[in-house]
Amino acid sequence: MDIMIEDLVEAARLEGGQLQMELQAVALSEYLPTYLTRNAGVLMLERIQLLTPIELTPVLVDDARLERILTNLLSNAQKYSAPDTPIDIRAVQTGMKVTISIHNQGKGIQPDELPHLFERFYRAKSSRQAEGAGLGLYITKLLVEAHGGHIHVESEVGKGSTFSFTLPVAS
Numbered sequence: 199m200d201i202m203i204e205d206l207v208e209a210a211r212l213e214g215g216q217l218q219m220e221l222q223a224v225a226l227s228e229y230l231p232t233y234l235t236r237n238a239g240v241l242m243l244e245r246i247q248l249l250t251p252i253e254l255t256p257v258l259v260d261d262a263r264l265e266r267i268l269t270n271l272l273s274n275a276q277k278y279s280a281p282d283t284p285i286d287i288r289a290v291q292t293g294m295k296v297t298i299s300i301h302n303q304g305k306g307i308q309p310d311e312l313p314h315l316f317e318r319f320y321r322a323k324s325s326r327q328a329e330g331a332g333l334g335l336y337i338t339k340l341l342v343e344a345h346g347g348h349i350h351v352e353s354e355v356g357k358g359s360t361f362s363f364t365l366p367v368a369s
Contacts, residue, residue: 217344219263223256223368226289226296233268241272242281250289257296257365263341264365270338271300271361279304279358291367295347299362306355315351338363 211217230248234241275285279302286301307315311322316339319332342349342363353359 213340219260219344221258221260221345224259224261224264225256226250226254226298227252229261229264230287230289233265237265237269240269242276245276245281245283245285246272247284247286249286254289254291254296255367258368259345259365263344267338267341267363268298268300270334271363274334274361275300275302275304275359278302283358294367294369295364296367297362297364299360301358301360303358306357307351307353307359308355309353312351312353316349 227250230250234243234246234248272285272287279285283303286299288299288301290297290299307322314320315322316335318336320336321332339349342365346366347364349361349363351359351361
């Protein structure tokens with residue numbers, strides 16, 4: 199119940215433009231391994247493969263909000279894929295943006311559900327048995343957009359899903 203209340207408060211702040219962002223340059227090649235170690239109690243590290251080049255330009259982020267984005271996406275990747283399958287995290291720089299992708303080999307998402315995944319309170323039909331209020335991906339989208347980025351999903355039923363989001367590089 200506490201998590202649901204926190205999610206509702208966070209969503210209201212984001213929707214109202216009342217979220218205070220503390221932006222700083224963050225080197226993902228250092229941040230991501232540290233993030234994973236710090237969250238070892240929540241994430242199944244043995245499943246996660248970090249595939250990021252060392253030479254990425256730092257991104258401009260609020261590191262607490264980036265942690266929330268990553269935790270939401272990685273928790274979902276774990277929840278909706280078999281426990282013995284890998285979860286890949288990739289980061290690629292294109293121009294003035296870095297794209298971070300999280301791929302799982304889960305059941306995938308029905309094509310008619312894809313456009314609705316980032317809507318408030320939306321829960322995919324295949325995920326109704328899992329806990330949550332349908333705010334995680336909505337909040338994730340708002341947090342990515344608060345950084346000046348975009349988020350999208352690609353999925354194929356029976357093969358898995360890839361959630362990707364962009365972040366601006368620090369100039």
